[in-house]
Amino acid sequence: MRLPHARGPMSAAVVGALRDDLSADGLADLWRHAHPAADPRTDDDLHLALWVVYELHYRGFDGVDPAREWDPELLRARLMLEERFEEALRADAAPVVAQVLGELGDADPATQVERVIASVDGPDVSRFVQREATADQVLELMAQRSLYTLKESDPTSFVLPRLDGAAKAALAELQYDEYGGGRADRLHATLFARGLEACGLDPTYGAYLDQAPGHVLAGNNAMSLLCLNRRLRGAALGHLAAFEATSSLPCRKLASGIRRLELPDELWEYFDEHVEADAVHEQVALRSICGAAVDAEPALRADVLLGAAVYLQTEATTGTRTLDAWQQGRSCLVSAGEAVPA
Known part of the structure; x- marks a missing residue:
């Protein structure tokens, strides 16, 4: 599966880190980039970012190293997004x-x-x-x-x-x-x-x-x-x-x-x-x-x-x-x- 188009700064950071095989340093601060009115129940940017990180545990993405499933910074970002959603x-x-x-x-x-x-x-x-x-x-x-x-x-x-x-x-x-x-x-x-x-x-x-x-x-x-x-x-x-x-x-x-x-x-x-x-x-x-x-x-x-x-x-x-x-x-x-x- 191809990586998706980003819908905001949070998903852009996650997708960019995976697309360019970059370090995910700083992703745990993603939420501060969200729009002030972002609703953690339905926000497009948040949920695309979270869906992409979750997908690493399923079938992954074309061209993305399977080892990124356990990238500590991506896991920290996932935890931060999960906490807001939960x-x-x-x-x-x-x-x-x-x-x-x-x-x-x-x-x-x-x-x-x-x-x-x-x-x-x-x-x-x-x-x-x-x-x-x-x-x-x-x-x-x-x-x-x-x-x-x-x-x-x-x-x-x-x-x-x-x-x-x-x-x-x-x-x-x-x-x-x-x-x-x-x-x-x-x-x-x-x-x-x-x-x-x-x-x-x-x-x-x-x-x-x-x-x-x-x-x-x-x-x-x-x-x-x-x-x-x-x-x-x-x-x-x-x-x-x-x-x-x-x-x-x-x-x-x-x-x-x-x-x-x-x-x-x-x-x-x-x-x-x-x-x-x-x-x-x-x-x-x-x-x-x-x-x-x-x-x-x-x-x-x-x-x-x-x-x-x-x-x-x-x-x-x-x-x-x-x-x-x-x-x-x-x-x-x-x-x-x-x-x-x-």
């Missing part, structure tokens, strides 16, 4: 987590996560796709989603060595399904790439990074934040549970909208695959993974709820901004190097 995520999630713990403190984790889901409102993008979206809007949405879906489940795999016992076994079972049950042609990322290609979109990993708004990068970064930090393993599991528990019905609506628009079968087949699979994964994630993890480590309970709230709130932000763009006659994507309109 602080904002925790502030948003705290009221929801406190309310659920206050009302259902003795309930099982599955019931508590379900209450978090019921407590966080967000627009129904899948319903819009089912009934109203144009073909161009659906293709924009697929390009937007490709940032995660072309590496579907990879962040969660970092959590496996941080667990033990029943939760670890259940997570491995779920991941095996996500990775095609041992068949390379059934990898969920491969199925999605096949759908992109059939629609005339670029199926290359990271192809639409330059077009992804900051709020989309933030949703991806939230997952990496939780999954790459062992101290946040409980939140990573809660994030996974909320993802799976809110996936099956939206996938059914998306598949319906894709068929309505007569887009290629390969695209709706990806979502059809998830209608049944995610209905099963919902119960595995809620009970066999989160339930078992909290049974083994009761101190993880609040973090599980934190992760669920983080997923729902970041998705709500992206859904709201996507629908707002369409209703204003704009694309939900941005041009290379452009910051998304506030």
Whole structure:
């Protein structure tokens, strides 16, 4: 994957250090270069910089030495960006987590996560796709989603060595399904790439990074934040549970909208695959993974709820901004190097 175009001083410093193979000295002071109004939840510059540093732990970039994954200055910069982002995520999630713990403190984790889901409102993008979206809007949405879906489940795999016992076994079972049950042609990322290609979109990993708004990068970064930090393993599991528990019905609506628009079968087949699979994964994630993890480590309970709230709130932000763009006659994507309109 090529390094992206910068969107401000923070991402320019990170991308420049990697592109020119320069020392990353001083990157830990990046935040002082940010625009005074920068919102750590959605800022384009911050989240592109953070996404690039995270990507060094996944597949990296063309021409960038793989050893830069462990560059101490890049890791310091990552920590600084993470701290700003995590602080904002925790502030948003705290009221929801406190309310659920206050009302259902003795309930099982599955019931508590379900209450978090019921407590966080967000627009129904899948319903819009089912009934109203144009073909161009659906293709924009697929390009937007490709940032995660072309590496579907990879962040969660970092959590496996941080667990033990029943939760670890259940997570491995779920991941095996996500990775095609041992068949390379059934990898969920491969199925999605096949759908992109059939629609005339670029199926290359990271192809639409330059077009992804900051709020989309933030949703991806939230997952990496939780999954790459062992101290946040409980939140990573809660994030996974909320993802799976809110996936099956939206996938059914998306598949319906894709068929309505007569887009290629390969695209709706990806979502059809998830209608049944995610209905099963919902119960595995809620009970066999989160339930078992909290049974083994009761101190993880609040973090599980934190992760669920983080997923729902970041998705709500992206859904709201996507629908707002369409209703204003704009694309939900941005041009290379452009910051998304506030």
